[in-house]
């Protein structure tokens with residue numbers, strides 16, 4: 686379980702996160718809603734170690750089998766693909782660089798995920814040759830390749846048309862059903878009601 690306890694974060698004089706308490710279980714989909722500027726992105730950046738917080742704790746509690754589970758991935762709102770790498774290398778590069786996978790191993794994992802996310806035929810494309818939805822799926826593939834215990838999505842439906850929204854919803858459900866804890870920031874009430882196990886209203 687991922688436990689957030691009394692988390693506080695300010696930028697200068699401005700307190701953005703105030704005593705945030707939230708648990709996320711593995712296999713669960715928690716959606717974070719709240720007005721623009723309330724600190725949603727800052728919260729998940731704190732969870733992912735991309736931002737320091739001022740006080741409080743982010744703890745990874747072991748499951749009942751005693752397995753430590755402390756890895757977390759992020760699919761950012763702008764996807765942050767490596768612009769100078771093609772689709773395959775966007776997925777394989779972190780596997781080799783961070784996880785020390787051998788090239789063939791990384792390529793095999795990437796091929797599986799390309800298939801899973803319906804990116805077949807786009808392996809050699811660069812980011813500028815992909816649609817918004819395709820870029821997002823590459824970012825998701827890249828995050829899933831690292832096999833994190835938790836994964837955060839920052840507004841995954843904001844760049845997508847209505848039809849693709851449900852594809853992302855189904856994908857999130859599939860990811861959670863495989864045992865990952867999923868944290869999703871969304872403005873979309875209907876999407877949250879449809880796919881969340883729990884909704885956390887920030888700044889309420």
Ligand SMILES: Nc1ncnc2c1ncn2[C@@H]1O[C@H](COP(=O)(O)OP(=O)(O)O)[C@@H](O)[C@H]1O
Pocket residue numbers: 696701719720721722723724725726727728
């Ligand atoms: N690196 C930063 N430095 C200064 N202020 C920031 C920084 N990142 C975010 N903020 C401010 O913190 C507040 C919350 O931002 P953010 O977490 O992006 O909100 P949300 O995702 O809910 O729209 C905003 O007022 C924003 O301007």
Ligand SMILES: [Mg+2]
Pocket residue numbers: 725726727839
């Ligand atoms: Mg945001």
